[in-house]
Amino acid sequence: MSAALRDAFLSAVVALGLFGPMVGLVTTPTPNGLTLDPRPIATAVVVALVFFGRLLVVGRRSARARREEVSRNRALAEALTHAGRWLAPALLVVAVALPLTGSRYYVDLATLVLTYVMLGWGLNIVVGLAGLLDLGYVAFYAVGAYSYALLAQTFDLGFWTCLPLAGILAALWGVVLGFPVLRLRGDYLAIVTLAFGEIIRVVITNWVSLTGGPNGIVGIPRPTLFGLSFSMSGGPGTVAGFFGIEPTTLQRVIYLYYVILALALLTNWVSLRLRRQPLGRAWEALREDEVACRSLGINVTNTKLTAFATGALFGGFAGAFFATRQAFISPESFTFIESATVLAIVVLGGLGSQLGVALAAVIMIGGLELLRGFLSWMADQMGSDLFAGIASELPLYRMLIFGLALVVMMVLRPRGLVSGRTPTVALGARKEIAAELVAQGRG
């Protein structure tokens, strides 16, 4: 017991050191400039929470309990894998039915989530299947977005004509990037792809005559439904005019939602099919052992290039969609943090797992947004003087809470939400392969 107390005390000291400055001090603007005010009660509350929380955790964990926990984790892993069978269709039903809520907030949020699901699935081909760590995936997203914006504005082409072109251009850039860098491996590959992502952004920022530089491109055309626009005029040639209904913005929002849903499902379908074919199998073999692949006559360079190009293709599609949804793009939307977010989604979901990536995108993008709403709501509820200081800034803590949640998740499930691998072909029944055996790839 004394050991547990000491452990809890140490944790409390660490918490005091961390939260002392973060929670315990608040800057208040006054006429004489900023003043620093102490907030002892709030700090005490946080430190006490850590102390008792740690005491609870340590106290309950004897050696036997620990063993049970491990087996419980394994059971959870299997349950999650089996849950995939009904969870995936259930998620799809929810996704299709979502616009029925009629809430613009939720449809907008779901559109954002689906964009990241699609990006995650695209990057999953490169990182999850082929095992090539790509830190510059946003480059292809940017190429797709700018390709659509420029093609649409310069040649007056519609969204559905430009979409494949944007994808092909992005795939082309995937090959252009791939050629010189694919002889690099592991960390070196990661750094060069990171640089490539930045180069694209810097070029876009500085090539003012073509891309408008930091001002971006405005007035990007919206997509049409079989030639019918979603204009608010409601006249002939618009969706509202054709169907004889009142034009609302929601119609366009819902249409965009179904477009990205279809694009994401296309990405998923292609990845799943490719995985069961020689190309996908070669990608996975490459992740497992590149030297063995070469000894079996597989052209390693070409195989890596196809992975890069296929991933980039879907990144380009997503980019074109992003441009048409926002109607405005600028280099600010294509910073490294986007690549990092998409990569985090793939890693958190479980490398190579389609369901895992979708869940991770829902949690990371949707969950973060819902957490902000929840914290604001909490802040409204906490009116008492004691918490007034914390309450007003509770929403600001969402990144901290979110980061903590991610750390906890990776501790509990180090190989991602859905780890393990389903064989692509079997003589008898397909048996799930434990994550420990599956290589993560070193490029």
Place this chain on the structure above:
Amino acid sequence: MLEVSGLTMRFGGLKAVDGLSFAARAGEITAVIGPNGAGKTTVFNCITGFYRPTEGSIVLTHPSGERFPLQRMPGHRIASAAKVARTFQNIRLFAGMTVLENLLVAQHNRLMASTGFGVLAVLGLSRYPAAERAAVDKARHWLDAIGLTERADDPAGALPYGAQRRLEIARAMCIDPVLLCLDEPAAGLNPRESEELNQLLLKIRGEGCSLLLIEHDMGVVMKISDHIVVLDHGKKISDGTPQDVRADPAVIAAYLGEGEEDEEVEVQA
């Protein structure tokens, strides 16, 4: 079949292989033996395209008469066009893939050709399903040969060591090689597994594939080889049938002798 002449491989100042010449005949099992560090694996890596030799030539002649200068071909073409397959000293299986998947990856090039650059197969417009059935049949043939049919759907990394060795050989055979290079296939096997391996190698030779093997296990080498090449310090010190090589004093010296005794024998030789 395989003619190696004047093969030299330098790593910086170190000459791992020095002017080596030998030939392996078609339909035979040729063994390359020698003490540790004699350059055996380096020779293998040159033949299979993992190293580019500093000097010398390696020419493979197919039964059809077609000739392949291996020292100039890119690594993956040596397997796909010249049909030279290999295994590795430290087993290199695709551990996270099933036994069957391992055997299908080995047939990648043929399968890929049936998919219409991958695009048609995604759309379901190619002859791919038939090609996959044929590939699975071939995999099944080799699974039967190595006695792993029961475990076809288990991950390769979960197999016992001896089974992993056999699987690696079966995987190499799935590229339909004319020459199979085995890097210490019997390492770490118990006597019974070693005997099974002998039978497997003889069966492979019986199907018309030539073998080149590096081996430390003299039991395996003497029993199944038709022809033995002995290396020491990157040079060939003996070449001939198992009986010849066993009686060669230079070989005995290289294996047993150190110091004075070694020098004496070298003088005699």
